[in-house]
Amino acid sequence: MSAPDRHRLRSRLEQRALSLSALATAAILAVMLYLPVGVVFVEAVLEAGRPTLAHVRAVLTDPFYVGALADIVAEPLAIRTHLESLAGWLGAVSVSVAVVRPIPGLDLPVPWLALETPGVRWGLFGFTAYQAALSTVASVALGLPAAYILATYEFQGRQTLRSLTILPFVLPGIMVAVGFYAMFGRAGTLNGLLGVVGLGPYPFIEWNPLAIVIVAHAFYNAPLVARVTVAAWESVDRRAVETARSLGAGPRRAFRDVVVPQLVPAILTGALLTFIFTFMTFPIVLALGGLQLATVEVWIYDRVRQLAYSEAAALAVLETLLSLGLTYAYLRYESAQSGLARSAAAPARRPLFPDLRTALSPRRLAIVGYGLIALVVFVGPLASLVIGSLTDGSGFTLRHYAFLIERQLEGASYQTLPWVAIRNSVLFGIATLVVAVPMGVVVSAVTARAGRAGAVVDALAMLPLAVSGVVFGIGLLQGLVFGIPLPGGWRFQVTGAVAIVAAHAVAAYPFVTRNVSPLLSNLDPAMVESARALGASRARALRDIELPLVASGIVAGAAFAFAISIGEFSSTVILAGGGDTYTMPVAVERYLGRRSGPAIAMGTVLLVVTAASFVVVDRVGGRFER
């Protein structure tokens, strides 16, 4: 082959490089995402090879699942009967001030406004939505003050705190659950503190597991609400507020008329996302509430464990349709809001504690009070995790770690070995990073400037955000792990580590895309065009120009991909089954079933590995940025 020929071949390949990698990404998505989800849908509507709606109908007419709606679904046309029962129910509602449950130990009765409703069966779906709604309220209530403080006050570490709001989102759910366990459990840090003043121990979790679950959800989602609200707050143009003031509005009025209307969409966005996430909640409920508090997701998992695949699939389909609907609503809403302009003049921030006098003002004291609550909710569980791993009822101990080491050295191969879990987690994390980063970048490159077609690709590629880990896990299990028969006696089968990495990569790459796309679409398109006019192919321009300029987004996306993989629990626990491809979160859950000490120690190891991975990626990322 002559030199010009070789050159021509290379440039031919380069021209096709982007299309080829887009095809490869599409193939991975088709096999690893759409196929499994499709398998679940097919499973839900097939009975012995025949299409049937029996499974779905069975779910929809069972009061256990859909509560009072079951009658309506069973006989949709008996409207009169339904209206009569609704009227009867409304007639029985009463509101009263009641004295409810005195706090045990303190003989203080707590007055409470009680809304007495006659018993309605909410069903599994109803309960799932109910706890999601409560979690959303709690997250917004906890997140808004944080947004207010971050947006309007200047203080040491504000910027760091603002970036830390992304952190809870990628912390492993099972680890956080164990952290709450270590804090509120019978031998937890809270009881330890109360013990110092001679109170307790109280079984907080057993008293009200729902409350603990909701606080844990707020741990995850309040920072999210705070994050989107601060972003909106900082994009409010100070000059708009100043204009309102000059036109005669007082400070409060200007805030209400100018700032609030710009914050409401962000708050609603945060609330809607929180509802979606907590609707699909899994590890937290599984670890803190168990089947007693089962949400749809936990129940699906249980059905899979009981090998009731058809029922699980029917539930999974209904859950996915609901979450897709919610996600669609969210995306529609988000795109309707995207017209908000970035402002050049962000609102000024005041010092938080300029002097002692101001520090003692009611508003500053309220901020301090909120800070203490935030400290308990956000730092408490993680600190409790570490403390709990080093203490038992009587004081400092290393025996939880000793147990882990002993188990590693002497455990039988069928037992859950700590080192295997750590090794698997790190290997899967690296493999996920290697697969998910190119996938995410390719999706970004394809969608960044493709107009309407790009929006369709974007929506299709973002599906993993709307499909829960458990549903996805069942799909992978039934589709790829059990295998799909192909013509000619072949079987298409993906198992073990490969299936887990695929599941992690599919869950992780949207985060790469979300980090890279905004940077990519902000680049001047003339730069790529200049490169191409100078002789670079599209792929070469991507490599030479765009990728170096969005390196920070890629590194951030890689950190997300790794963290998602490390923390992924839902599909991993299904795919690992009883085999030896378990990861740290799965190990934590397995230990938790038997004894809490080693689970807390394992959770601490998970915390250390997660934190270390962030530090490493941060260092590496620092090298790439100019």
Added chain:
Amino acid sequence: MTELTLEGVSKRYDGTVALEGIDLTIRDGEFFTLVGPSGCGKTTTLRTVAGFETPTEGAVRFDDQEMAGVPPEDRDVGVVFQSYALFPHMSVAENVGYGLRFREPPDGLTVDERVRELLELVDLAGAGDRDPEELSGGQRQRVALARALAPAPDLLLLDEPLSALDARLRESLRRQITRIQSDLEITTVYVTHDQAEALAISDRVAVMNGGRIEQVGRPQEIYRAPATRFVAEFVGDNNVLEGAVRGRDGDRTRLDVGGETVTVSSVPPGADRVVVCVRPGALSQDASSNRLPVTVETSEFLGETVRVHGRWNDTEIVLQLPEVPAGNELTVGFDPDDAHVVATE
């Protein structure tokens, strides 16, 4: 070097027409400018030549070679954008040398020698190690020009290269571009919305409007003999008077303009409805023919002259007078030879 031909080039995006039947021949070594208001299709034409847009119909040829299906990187064109589009993660020298990663430097030079040569050409010798963000806007645009020229392209395409710069800088860089272009004798297509800029620098100009070409010609032709009413109004200041042909008077033609009789020296053959175009400088208080009473609305002192905006009946009139007129009413006239008449539908 290269002759550029566009033949019946049309471009439609779902329903909207961006270009409609563009026919152009740009000669070897010519400085050719596409000028028109925003949305007229001038940039789309340039991007079609560069290969960033694919025409819906028609052909683009470099010399005799049909360019359909040839990607931008294989067209040997140098492109300069309004936004400079320098690569911020590369030094000035790396920017200029980027195209030499794909094409051999000309004249047997090494990459370094070629980069140095180009930086000298744009008066930036010694700036090679600097980062683009350390440079001023004018310097950045010169780096972009050097970068586009480094691989010795067949065609130089400039898309509003001066629009982001202030007026003084624009003029000096404009002179630099024309000097470099005539030194290198490179076929150049220049896109601008600024008609004065187009007239100042071009060998020939195409005035575009609504995706079509209104007129192609040398700057003098375009200025003195606009082919359409649009060109007359777009290029330079013009007083445009609507009228109808009434009859001939020897070598003069009589027109009816808003009830008044106006004589001009020539009208397009067969024309009935016409517009009479008179440059502000051709209207004077001393002229003896075609006298029109004008009501003055504003006067602007411009140094050498005074620009007067006024009204004759319902028609806006712009005058260029030596002094601010005394009073609000004055009468101006124009020589029949100074009027240019364009037929209208």
